[in-house]
Amino acid sequence: MIIVAVGLSHRTAPVEVREKVAIGEAELPAALEQLKKELGHGLILSTCNRTEIYTLAGHLSSGARMAAHFLAEQHHIFPETLSSHLYSFGHEEASRHLFRVTAGLESMILGETEILGQVRRAMEVAEEAGTLNLPLLNLFQQAIRVGRRGRAETAIAQNAVSVSSAAVELAKGVLGDLGQRTVLVVGAGEAGKLATMALSARGAGRILVTNRSPQKARELAATLGGTTVPFSKLGEVLRDVDIVVSATSSPGFVLGPAKVKHAMEQRESKQLCLIDIAVPRDIDPGVKEIKGVHLYDIDDLESVSEAGLRERAQEASKVEAIVEAEVAKFMRWWHELDVVPVVRALRNEAEAIREREYERTMRQLHHLGADDLERIEIMTKAIVNKVLHHPVTLLKERGNGHGYADMVRELFQLGKIEEHPGYQRLASPSENGRGGHG
Structure with a gap:
């Protein structure tokens, strides 16, 4: 048996493809139960920038075919839709790829640290679902150690921004100083929390938080002196904000052209900056056709992430050496x-x-x-x-x-x-x- 990794990422697929195969944490247990029936053992890693299946098979070709079929079947789409975007790795290359992922070498933002927690959580959910056997469990435990070593022994994470803070930098680049701006954060999960913290750190004038769960919104707003607004009032609030950062785990759009157009008609030509860092996307791309609206999605953040990139890139070779040593140890x-x-x-x-x-x-x-x-x-x-x-x-x-x-x-x-x-x-x-x- 060999390890097989199959998936797609920001390097191989745009967000409109990635969102079709994204699996939210709430959906993971059911997806893993189906994976167990079809593949035996495995783990699903699904983030805003990648969805990957790790499993065991007799051969790379058969394992990759079964994993790709599972991914397509899970989302009721034809395998051919994904084929040009998928990559597959077998055994040593699969372990190397995973170690590079956890080390931040494959991230849109080189060296970012969020991926480490995401891999750890994916492992925990798979353990709870009973889909990890000894080889896969050891693989992921070692991958997490690689991620920690890379960041502890090198400076690759120095000055690295998160996706959420990159979104805030993008807003600053579009509208300038945030001190007099009103910002609405949609979603109170981890990404929403990081975005709110980044906005506060950069001196945003007023921060509003909304979430389907009012309690989570209140808790997040309270930590940073923000104000909560009811999720049902989302359309109305658009009249008064300058920037929206949306990061929910909704399977569909939470903001469409009708609400945005209605709000813009009452804004007196005031520009509105919408930044959608959710996968699947929260904001219907059709809103970009509305005059005065600037819409950005997660794929637009790559240019913002280049702050400090030269210094972090110099550290990448040191991290790659750690990865190679750990791959040899695992093999x-x-x-x-x-x-x-x-x-x-x-x-x-x-x-x-x-x-x-x-x-x-x-x-x-x-x-x-x-x-x-x-x-x-x-x-x-x-x-x-x-x-x-x-x-x-x-x-x-x-x-x-x-x-x-x-x-x-x-x-x-x-x-x-x-x-x-x-x-x-x-x-x-x-x-x-x-x-x-x-």
Whole structure:
């Protein structure tokens, strides 16, 4: 079995494609339950800039095909719609890609730290859903360690902005000083919270917060001296604000042309800056046709993120070295996972032979005392250990894949092997009797 990663990101797909396959946290448990039926084990990483499936398969081609089919089926779209935007990685390349993601090397904003928490949360949800086995769990735990190392041992995260703070910088670039501006933040989740904090830090004149859950809006507004407005009054509030930063987890638009046009008719030619950092998008792109409206989505933030980029880019090579070292470490662990059951079976078989021969010989040596018998037993154990030492060491060092392990199994006629704890869960869906799309 190998690790397979399939997905799309801001590098391969625009937001209008990414939003079609985005899976919100509330939808993750049900999606993982379906993943378990189709792929056996796996994890879904879905953020504003990427949606990726990590699973196990016998081959990259079959695993990638099944994961892509799952992604399309989950959103009731044709696989062909996604094919030109999807990438796939197998085994070592899959682990390298994930480590680069958690290290911030694949982010729209180089070195940003939000992705680390997003990967951790994706792992936790998959654990709760029971879709992580030992290899995948270890992969993601190590990926999180890579992300932490990269930021602790280098300066890649220095001066890095978040998506939310980049949105605020964009607003500042469009309308100038924010000190006299009224800003409405739509959504009180993590992105909304970060946007509100960034607005406060940059001296926004007045901050309004709205959310479907009034309690969450009140809690967020209270922390930074903002004011809450009812979500039902969203259209009315547009008359009085200069900037809207929208970051909800709604599956559809929360703001459309009708509301915006009505508000603009009452604004006396005053410009309105709408920044949509949600995926799926919160604001209907049709509003950009309305006079006086400036609409930006998450893909427009890339140019804003270049602040401090030169310095962070210089640190990227150091992070890449950390990634490569951790990939090598993970692959060594994986190879050992392959051979541990064989090594255990080989040692057990050798010990069983030693015990039988020792007992048979001892029955013929009644004249020996207890001390002599103990010395003989110690000697026989030492012989077994010395004979096995080199082949076991070689097996652990070079046992990549099942080639060496199968050879040892056949040479020593080991028969059925008791598997390493967690190793039995490496079986593919078809081997476990589950159906697939192969």
